[in-house]
Amino acid sequence: MGHSFTFINGRIPSKPQPEFENVLDGPFYNHYAREPNSPGETLTQAVEHTLQAIRDQGPFDGIIGFSQGAALACSMLATMKGKTRDGLEEPLFKCAVFICAAEPFDGAGMRPLRVRGRADAGAGVLVDVPTGHILGRQDELVEQAEGLCSLCEPTKAVVYDHGLGHKVPFDWERTERMVGVVEEVIRRARG
Numbered sequence: 452m453g454h455s456f457t458f459i460n461g462r463i464p465s466k467p468q469p470e471f472e473n474v475l476d477g478p479f480y481n482h483y484a485r486e487p488n489s490p491g492e493t494l495t496q497a498v499e500h501t502l503q504a505i506r507d508q509g510p511f512d513g514i515i516g517f518s519q520g521a522a523l524a525c526s527m528l529a530t531m532k533g534k535t536r537d538g539l540e541e542p543l544f545k546c547a548v549f550i551c552a553a554e555p556f557d558g559a560g561m562r563p564l565r566v567r568g569r570a571d572a573g574a575g576v577l578v579d580v581p582t583g584h585i586l587g588r589q590d591e592l593v594e595q596a597e598g599l600c601s602l603c604e605p606t607k608a609v610v611y612d613h614g615l616g617h618k619v620p621f622d623w624e625r626t627e628r629m630v631g632v633v634e635e636v637i638r639r640a641r642g
Contacts, residue, residue: 457511459504461519463493470617482523483560494560497523505539513546513640515633517619518592521552525599529577530558546640548583548633551617554595555602564602578603581639583632587615609635 461480471479482501483493490497501523505511516524524547531541555564564577582603586596600608611632613625620626 456515457504457508459501461497462500468617482519485519489562490556490560492560494523494526494556495558498527498558501527502539505543510539511544513548513637514544515548515550516552517550518617519553521549522555522595522599525549525552525555525578525602526558526564528580529555529564529602532577532579542580544580546581546583546636547578548585548636549596549599550585550619550629551587551590551592552584552596552599553592555599563598565598576602576604579607580604581607581636582609583636584608584610585613585619585629585632586610587613587617587620589615590617592617607639609639 461482463481463484465479465481465485467475467477467479482497483490514524516522524544527543528547531543556562557564582600584596584600584603586593586600590596600610609632611628613620613629615625619629
């Protein structure tokens with residue numbers, strides 16, 4: 452028994468982040484506008500694009516997102532919590548893995564999602580499915596990744612700091628640790 456993956460790319464042409472220049476071949480895309488402040492309507496469009504992919508190709512047991520893709524996944528899980536939309540049941544996914552996550556926004560793309568109250572008491576929890584959080588201490592977005600983690604149910608969260616920057620490491624030791632996070636999240640989702 453294995454896993455299959457469906458990749459949903461962003462649709463807004465983009466320049467690569469400096470750490471990816473001369474490392475990865477383009478083209479590069481964003482799911483929604485990164486600058487200057489909030490994504491606004493482009494986030495709404497990204498959510499609709501992703502929901503359509505779920506309707507067309509899903510349902511999916513889980514979601515894995517890197518950087519802005521992680522923020523988009525978190526925004527969707529948080530803002531659709533307790534809702535049914537166009538035949539899609541909540542929760543959209545049984546589990547989620549966020550890698551080097553950027554800051555998630557509310558459904559309108561106007562305000563960053565932030566903890567309301569104490570997450571350890573459940574007051575600020577916006578995502579209550581099992582989650583994995585893979586982050587890098589040297590990542591310039593590490594505080595955003597930690598903020599996203601604070602939106603998730605702490606008793607269902609698995610956190611791994613790979614110690615590097617804004618990237619997915621490929622060395623054997625770190626890869627095994629990341630696989631361990633994903634396997635633990637899946638185990639928790641299965642109950």
